[in-house]
Amino acid sequence: MSTNNHLDYLDELEAEAIYILREVAGQFEKPALLFSGGKDSITLVRLAEKAFRPGKFPFPLVHIDTGHNFVETIDYRDRMIERLGEKLIIGHVQDSINEGKVVEQKGKNASRNALQTVTLLDTIAKHQFDACIGGARRDEEKARAKERIFSVRDEFGQWDPKRQRPELWNLYNGKIHKGENVRVFPISNWTELDVWNYIRREKIELPSIYFAHERDCITRNGQLMAASPFLNMDEEDVVERRNVRFRTVGDMTCTAAVESYAYHIDDIINEISESKISERGARMDDKVSEAAMEDRKKGGYF
């Protein structure tokens, strides 16, 4: 692992992430790990095992369930929780809809992705979480590139990019007032390729939708979407059987597939190394405006 008394890049990234997770444990009363079923939060779970085993995690896992997830993701999540023996808390977007806190979007491109923010903030308030660990990375998007590792949110969950705390050396200031919370991003400095290389090295199992498979798809705004009961379809939408995989795992209505024959992790790493479309290019929710992510983060999005 170490050569010439010097850490290899994956070891260094891993050690930094473990350090950050332990800071969360040490500094907060009621932290939580936000688990989406995607490869980044799966990586966080492995890092948490490295940080705290043989002890229990000092936080529960929290899944904000839009109700529009891929079945493969939910199946994976439940098996994982069973293996870990850790606590899972689920926040249902459907509950927020039933309570009248949010209104289901209408129209062809309707998605529950934006509604998640309300459910997330409610779940945080209900359980009084003071820190939420997330798998966001700075290479994903321009606004994220500026976000701190300990990112303080006000009592409305909002991120104010102009009032970020200075973050020096490896000293993370987690002091907050009641009602505020901190979003913590232990893998901020990882790129998509770093995550995949780590998953390969650690032999971490992933939900099957990350690998190439046959699926009914339709083409929307130039992107391949999985045909599902959650997608508002009309006679213009042509369902085709395609060989695809998913580069990110989100809501079925906003996560686009890519044509792929990558059946194994080595194929995926080759594919990404040569790829000419960055990961967030497959997320329709970012395409709305150049400042889409910045605006959503200011509103409390994770």
Place this chain on the structure above:
Amino acid sequence: MDILKFITAGSVDDGKSTLIGRLLYDSEAILADQLEALHASNRKNDDGTIDLAILTDGLKAEREQGITIDVAYKYFNTDKRKFIIADAPGHIQYTRNMVTGASNAGLAIILIDARKGVIEQTIRHSFLVSLLGIPQVVVCVNKMDMLNYDEEAYNKIVGDYEALAKKVELSSVKFIPVSALKGDNIVYKSFNMPWYAGESLLTYLENVDIKVDVKASHARLPVQWVIRPQTDELHDYRGYAGRVASGTFRVNDQVTVLPSGFTSTISKIEQLDREPVEAITGMSVTIHLADDIDISRGDLLVSSAAQPQVAQLIEVDLCWMDTRPLDVTHTYLVQHNSKVTKCRISEVLYKVNINTLEKQYDEEFKLNDIGRIVIKTADPLAFDPYQLNKANGGAIIIDSRTNVTVGALMLRSAVD
């Protein structure tokens, strides 16, 4: 493959964002959809080519004003190295952001506009690089295209900078003449400057030696978390979790716990399913000791053979980072490694005019002011002088009223 973190320092129009954009663009680190967004943008250079600076401006206000406000982190890699760029704003108004970006950098690129030469901002940036103890410095003399790639003009700037480097005590300075706009000597060696015998910036970054001599620094590990499963089968398990800040710990090493001063020996080093015999700088591990002693978060494990200073009255360099000035009557918090304790300002020694390097003796530290003070802490800190050991010599000041990080401290020495 290893990781090089570097910071770029330049003032508003030195072309810093263009230089980073050029590094990313020419090393093919920009992906198709980002490129598409770049081409679709209305911002263009005067000659109609795409404005590479857009790649680094992440916030709306930054795009609107065409300036960099906060530190943006950018990632790229070549076959030799993974690079993390902290793109920090150069304007004096954002000194604290530059200090933030500089705190973790292993190398600094200082940009000089060839038409202007060494100016006030160059002095400020170089002083900060020296204060923050960044080991390697590359001076890029930019916009050489606008001087027809004139060697004499370049040599004069090199001479001027060498004098400055001596004054601010920077060693290990490398000079490269470049044009970020045209791409000269950034990724590819320029044909326009045959008189320059050195390598391109990227080639230099790929090969510069950044190995810290881990044997030279003393073993330090701040305890972050105590792992105690308290289950039947692991009833007596007690592991001290933390990341090695400096040096190397080995099984059977004698260690001292500070500030209590208890000693013991390392019985085991753990990493989930592995038990390495040594833990080197940067490794996150769990340490087991032979004796049952009281250790908790905030304690520091050190090599018994080479112990740090333990003190409550400490002389420090301070960079003030808050809009509200330093209040010498207020009790602040200081965070050093995993330890947080109260602190007061016991004496203000001086401030430094960071544009001229002159000492000033007015008392008030305002936003972005830098100088030297003496602090008194409620609990003792176990520290090494920052200039000898960054990992155990940096601390932050937190204002307990707002919870905001208001100051950066570089600890120097205990005061008798």
